Each structure stands twice: as C-alpha cells, then as structure tokens.
Amino acid sequence: MAALRTTSAAETEAVGERLAGRLEPGDVVLVSGDLGAGKTTLIRGACRALGVTEQVTSPTFTIGHRYAGRVPVSHLDLYRLQGLEGEDPALLEDYVGPGTITFIEWPQVAAPELERVSARVELRHAGGDEREIELA
Numbered sequence: 001m002a003a004l005r006t007t008s009a010a011e012t013e014a015v016g017e018r019l020a021g022r023l024e025p026g027d028v029v030l031v032s033g034d035l036g037a038g039k040t041t042l043i044r045g046a047c048r049a050l051g052v053t054e055q056v057t058s059p060t061f062t063i064g065h066r067y068a069g070r071v072p073v074s075h076l077d078l079y080r081l082q083g084l085e086g087e088d089p090a091l092l093e094d095y096v097g098p099g100t101i102t103f104i105e106w107p108q109v110a111a112p113e114l115e116r117v118s119a120r121v122e123l124r125h126a127g128g129d130e131r132e133i134e135l136a
C-alpha cells in the first residue's frame, strides 16, 4: 500500500504510468474517487504507458472503451450502473478477460463479479490541484 500526493494532472498521469509497469494481461485495476478526483487522468497515463495512442476519455455513451495497446486495454466507467440491481454480469465479459488489462472507474457495482483484481486505486481531492492517491 502506498499513499502519494500529486499537485497536477501530469503528476497523476505519471502515477498511472508507474502502476502500468507492474501490470500484466488479465489484471483488473479498480479506480475509485469522487467526480473530478483524477480517475480518468490516472488511467490515461497508464494507457499511454501500455502503448495506447488513441485519446483516452471517460466512456459516456457506453460503459467502456477498448484500446489496442501493446496488449488489449479496457477502460470502463460504471457510474451509471451504481445502484442498479440485477445488471447482467455478462456486460463485463466484452471488456474483462485473460488477455486484457482492465481499468474500472466507479467499480463498486462490478467488484463481486471480478475474479482478478490486482490493484485498487483511491483518489481524493486534497484542495486545489492536490490529490491524495492510495495504491493497494
């Protein structure tokens, strides 16, 4: 477990890059934190480090994006699924798999379905551009 502090979006991207260095195909990373805490920013840094050249933005019209990096990378945002009971668990099947590295924003609703969570990241606003980031 590590607790870090960043003071810019670029620094938070760099945390994502470092995290990416220890991931392998099949890994799932849960990324929690309030709106604007920097979840997408951190995932953007991680995706870049994994060889994703497409622009990484929060999925809004679908629950996720799939990117072709050096390995397949998925980026899910389950914000709109919060509190929805009985959502089809197969929803995740398109995004999570043994060959893919998956990042999930607002993961609470999916956590029970996920067998291979390899890292949890929690971001918190700490005033202005400061963010506290816990990695576990």
Ligand code: ADP
Residues within 6 Å of the ligand: 006, 007, 008, 009, 010, 011, 012, 033, 034, 035, 036, 037, 038, 039, 040, 041, 042, 058, 105, 128, 129, 130, 131
């Ligand atoms: P989330 O996905 O958690 O809703 P985003 O990553 O989309 O958050 O947005 C974070 C916003 O906060 C961006 O506009 C980013 O530029 C800004 N920001 C300012 N300081 C930081 C920081 N230290 N870390 C991450 N983002 C920051």
Ligand code: MG
Residues within 6 Å of the ligand: 039, 040, 058, 077, 105
């Ligand atoms: Mg986001």
